[in-house]
Amino acid sequence: MAKESSFDIVSTVDFQEVDNAFQQAKREISQRYDLKDSGAEITLDKQNKTLGIHAPADFVARQVKDVIGSKLVKRGIELTAVKWGEPQAATGQSVRLSATIVDGIDKETASKISKDIRNLKLKCKATIEGDKLRVSSASRDTLQEVIAFLKGQDYGQPLQYTNYR
Template sequence: MAKESSFDVVSVVNMQEVDNAYQQASRELSQRYDLKGTGAKLELSKSDGTFTILAPSEFVAGQVRDILGSKLVRRGVDLSALRWDNPQAASGMSVRQTGSLVQGIDAALAKRISKDIRDSKIKAKPTIEGDKLRVSSTSKDALQAVISLLKGNDYGQPLQFVNYR
């Protein structure tokens, strides 16, 4: 019997790069002329992986979101890993908006990816293991086909392919 090869499909975000982007965005908020006196604040909770924007209006919150997004892209963090909630009214006529980083593949998405692999008729076997998905096959060409299939589909969050053996 031929040796079986495999790889893992994961969705992780480099928190060091996120922190660097947060620091750059905070610095730009304090220095940018049109946002200097507005009282807009950006906060990052590293343990939860959440951003909080406090701004005087939704327009300013959108500008802060755009600044953060540009810094994240420049640092190599995919914006599809960031989910923003709807803006909420906060005290003093201000707006609060939270955004969370998506880490790991949840069960529903893992089932959907697994179903897509099975429906493609590629001879590969997907297995759900916690917050990742392991795909194994006897043919490395089949694994390459699975990777290109998954790259071609949009699952709403970035996927990485690791531990290719």
């Protein structure tokens, strides 16, 4: 009988790189001439995996968000891993923005991915294991087709394919 081959579908973020991007963005905000004295602040909560922006105006908040985004991309973190909320009005004219960093695949997304794999009608099996999926099949070519299919889909978060055996 043929040995089963498998791989895992995960969604992970290197929080050290997020911290590095945050530090770089904080430094740029304090040195950039148009943001230096604007009163804009950014925060990073490593425990809750959230980013926060407090800015005096919506325009400044969007500029700070772009700075953070560019630093994250330079550090190799996809922007789909950061889910930004709606701007909230704070005291006076100031605005607050918050974002959560996606780490792991939630149940809804995992079931959607599993359903899409089943709809391919290939001889493979996708099982949900916590915050990851394991896809197994007797044929490695089938697994390669599944990976190629999933790379063409958009699930709103970055996916990595690990533990291929």
